[in-house]
Amino acid sequence: xxxxxxxxxxxxxxxxxxxxxxxxxxxxxxxxxxxxxxxxxxxxxxxxxxxxxxxxxxxxxxxxxxxxxxxxxxxxxxxxxxxxxxxxxxxxxxxxxxxxxxxxxxxxxxxxxxxxxxxxxxxxxxxxxxxxxxxxxxxxxxxxxxxxxxxxxxxxxxxxxxxxxxxxxxxxxxxxxxxxxxxxxxxxxxxxxxxxxxxxxxxxxxxxxxxxxxxxxxxxxxxxxxxxxxxxxxxxxxxxxxxxxxxxxxxxxxxxxxxxxxxxxxxxxxxxxxxxxxxxxxxxxxxxxxxxxxxxxxxxxxxxxxxxxxxxxxxxxxxxxxxxxxxxxxxxxxxxxxxxxxx
Amino acid sequence: xxxxxxxxxxxxxxxxxxxxxxxxxxxxxxxxxxxxxxxxxxxxxxxxxxxxxxxxxxxxxxxxxxxxxxxxxxxxxxxxxxxxxxxxxxxxxxxxxxxxxxxxxxxxxxxxxxxxxxxxxxxxxxxxxxxxxxxxxxxxxxxxxxxxxxxxxxxxxxxxxxxxxxxxxxxxxxxxxxxxxxxxxxxxxxxxxxxxxxxxxxxxxxxxxxxxxxxxxxxxxxxxxxxxxxxxxxxxxxxxxxxxxxxxxxxxxxxxxxxxxxxxxxxxxxxxxxxxxxxxxxxxxxxxxxxxxxxxxxxxxxxxxxxxxxxxxxxxxxxxxxxxxxxxxxxxxxxxxxxxxxxxxxxxxxxxxxxxxxxxxxxxxxxxxxxxxxxxxxxxxxxxxxxxxxxxxxxxxxxxxxxxxxxxxx
Numbered sequence: 018x019x020x021x022x023x024x025x026x027x028x029x030x031x032x033x034x035x036x037x038x039x040x041x042x043x044x045x046x047x048x049x050x051x052x053x054x055x056x057x058x059x060x061x062x063x064x065x066x067x068x069x070x071x072x073x074x075x076x077x078x079x080x081x082x083x084x085x086x087x088x089x090x091x092x093x094x095x096x097x098x099x100x101x102x103x104x105x106x107x108x109x110x111x112x113x114x115x116x117x118x119x120x121x122x123x124x125x126x127x128x129x130x131x132x133x134x135x136x137x138x139x140x141x142x143x144x145x146x147x148x149x150x151x152x153x154x155x156x157x158x159x160x161x162x163x164x165x166x167x168x169x170x171x172x173x174x175x176x177x178x179x180x181x182x183x184x185x186x187x188x189x190x191x192x193x194x195x196x197x198x199x200x201x202x203x204x205x206x207x208x209x210x211x212x213x214x215x216x217x218x219x220x221x222x223x224x225x226x227x228x229x230x231x232x233x234x235x236x237x238x239x240x241x242x243x244x245x246x247x248x249x250x251x252x253x254x255x256x257x258x259x260x261x262x263x264x265x266x267x268x269x270x271x272x273x274x275x276x277x278x279x280x281x282x283x284x285x286x287x288x289x290x291x292x293x294x295x296x297x298x299x300x301x302x303x304x305x306x307x308x309x310x311x312x313x314x315x316x317x318x319x320x321x322x323x324x325x326x327x328x329x330x331x332x333x334x335x336x337x338x339x340x341x342x343x344x345x346x347x348x349x350x351x352x353x354x355x356x357x358x359x360x
Numbered sequence: 361x362x363x364x365x366x367x368x369x370x371x372x373x374x375x376x377x378x379x380x381x382x383x384x385x386x387x388x389x390x391x392x393x394x395x396x397x398x399x400x401x402x403x404x405x406x407x408x409x410x411x412x413x414x415x416x417x418x419x420x421x422x423x424x425x426x427x428x429x430x431x432x433x434x435x436x437x438x439x440x441x442x443x444x445x446x447x448x449x450x451x452x453x454x455x456x457x458x459x460x461x462x463x464x465x466x467x468x469x470x471x472x473x474x475x476x477x478x479x480x481x482x483x484x485x486x487x488x489x490x491x492x493x494x495x496x497x498x499x500x501x502x503x504x505x506x507x508x509x510x511x512x513x514x515x516x517x518x519x520x521x522x523x524x525x526x527x528x529x530x531x532x533x534x535x536x537x538x539x540x541x542x543x544x545x546x547x548x549x550x551x552x553x554x555x556x557x558x559x560x561x562x563x564x565x566x567x568x569x570x571x572x573x574x575x576x577x578x579x580x581x582x583x584x585x586x587x588x589x590x591x592x593x594x595x596x597x598x599x600x601x602x603x604x605x606x607x608x609x610x611x612x613x614x615x616x617x618x619x620x621x622x623x624x625x626x627x628x629x630x631x632x633x634x635x636x637x638x639x640x641x642x643x644x645x646x647x648x649x650x651x652x653x654x655x656x657x658x659x660x661x662x663x664x665x666x667x668x669x670x671x672x673x674x675x676x677x678x679x680x681x682x683x684x685x686x687x688x689x690x691x692x693x694x695x696x697x698x699x700x701x702x703x704x705x706x707x708x709x710x711x712x713x714x715x716x717x718x719x720x721x722x723x724x725x726x727x728x729x730x731x732x733x734x735x736x737x738x739x740x741x742x743x744x745x746x747x748x749x750x751x752x753x754x755x756x757x758x759x760x761x762x763x764x765x766x767x768x769x770x
Contacts, residue, residue: 299605300574303470338447
């Protein structure tokens with residue numbers, strides 16, 4: 018799109034304020050040492066998105082040690098994403114996908130005393146997507162680039178009122194790539210049509226429709242696919258479980274992902290039972306097999322390696338290998354219910 | 361140093377001038393080492409000074425052409441005893457990488473892994489679980505997978521709860537001059553094509569050298585493997601692999617084992633003092649649903665090996681009875697005699713498509729005939745040495761000259 022056409026598009030949208038995001042800085046080869054350089058937030062504390070930075074939510078999000086996540090996308094003015102059936106939407110060069118990880122002091126009051134831990138960016142440069150992780154300082158006034166990752170002690174009170182402590186791991190650049198790699202390309206994982214096909218926060222305007230109406234998304238079909246919400250009690254357990262497995266495991270466990278050699282493919286629409294793990298013997302699980310014979314033993318969660326590895330916190334056994342340090346009790350319960358009902 | 365090296369490279373307009381980045385042990389070793397691995401440029405050498413690096417997490421390299429070198433496997437020690445995360449000690453995902461002259465100790469998962477690397481060299485390394493063989497040790501010591509042009513030379517691995525040296529779903533592989541002891545499997549080549557395994561020592565493992573092929577994987581149909589000039593001795597260790605893993609089915613006392621592979625030549629090895637089979641040739645035994653999978657060993661040649669002291673204490677089911685029936689000691693080579701299997705969904709019995717040729721030992725044939733048959737139905741017979749049939753030997757593996765040159769250099 019030409020600059021003039023971009024301006025026309027802006028005018029058509031009506032009274033869009035001048036963007037504050039520094040699109041040129043996002044595209045520079047050397048990443049900014051400080052997050053504030055990009056102007057993605059209107060405040061110094063990273064709580065208020067800048068003009069043009071759109072918050073979005075996913076039907077089924079990745080579990081990351083119970084961290085609260087705030088997701089945003091920024092596209093250069095006048096540009097739009099293109100619909101894709103499979104995988105992430107096709108975002109234009111210059112796009113920044115932004116995800117902030119945070120913990121409230123007490124999950125029973127999630128909006129009070131929120132501590133930001135890190136903000137991750139995926140920036141679409143001409144040569145491909147680049148992952149960057151910024152870690153927030155104690156004063157919550159700035160986030161600093163950490164290419165080698167970091168470990169951050171975190172304490173919070175959980176929804177049941179119990180005090181929790183964990184050693185939160187900020188991924189290093191290679192780990193970012195390991196999860197986001199499909200074949201030779203780094204790609205976004207979360208913002209697929211199916212996972213965005215729902216209301217903002219589960220009840221607002223449908224995001225695919227809202228983005229289309231705002232001129233930021235093209236090509237959405239009449240009935241786009243919809244990934245189940247993992248915590249939607251009204252949805253079938255199998256649909257919820259397979260959505261959960263796709264989001265939490267499927268980026269690695271795909272034919273083009275890091276775990277391709279396992280032959281275990283956890284996309285929600287994988288048709289082959291053996292590749293889904295049903296009756297599949299382990300290949301290179303090592304002691305991760307937990308003395309069990311099959312990835313998924315139909316009807317028998319306790320005999321299923323997949324569940325054993327989800328429930329473990331031990332390196333060398335646990336899955337995913339990183340991205341969490343504690344088990345997701347609710348996710349484990351969902352997969353347990355799913356395996357139990359398999360015949 | 362980095363900037364001047366870069367300028368030199370630009371000015372010289374010849375081959376890039378590699379920088380050497382030195383990393384020393386001490387506080388923040390994790391962050392300094394990982395930062396160096398991330399910031400390395402193609403052609404750089406990361407020189408890890410002598411000493412012990414206490415690491416709390418896995419390390420990873422995703423830059424092509426980098427050499428990661430220590431001061432020697434007894435001097436530069438990457439110690440993962442306190443590892444809190446990740447599935448391996450060091451992970452390499454880029455091409456033309458050399459890892460050399462260092463040790464990895466007590467990784468919680470695998471020791472050193474490469475995935476999807478073309479031209480990966482593991483040279484003069486030690487990977488060890490220092491508490492001795494234990495089920496809680498990591499799975500693989502050196503673990504290239506889905507890789508191409510793999511060189512493993514002068515590597516020592518001890519204590520892996522699966523395989524010390526494990527090459528999976530890879531192609532054009534050389535494993536030489538290496539030593540595997542106290543692992544469940546010493547050296548294992550799985551679902552791989554074109555491998556030379558030679559001048560290695562496999563001793564004190566449950567099984568010495570294994571060549572396997574498994575179903576339901578992106579690369580299968582393993583073939584064209586040569587095992588020669590290896591010392592495969594006294595592999596009688598208790599099997600300490602977790603149940604479920606395929607190597608948990610390897611009986612203690614196994615020297616060389618071939619399962620479901622094509623065109624494997626085993627020659628000029630010294631195979632001694634293994635209590636069970638010096639060489640075992642078997643079909644994959646479990647049920648499978650993969651229509652593209654062939655569970656039979658076929659086109660296997662066994663010749664010119666020297667055998668002594670094997671076969672007196674077989675640990676596989678029925679082994680003692682079979683040994684008693686043939687005079688107390690098993691012949692060096694045992695074949696399960698499976699020559700047919702049913703294609704899932706097809707119902708068609710398929711015959712093996714290549715002979716089993718054993719010219720250096722009497723062959724104990726269990727005559728199990730059909731894949732999945734119970735060992736109870738074995739009708740063991742000792743066959744005379746068959747006449748040498750013509751079976752073309754796989755070509756020697758020739759790695760790219762540049763890769764061999766890197767192996768010779770420091």
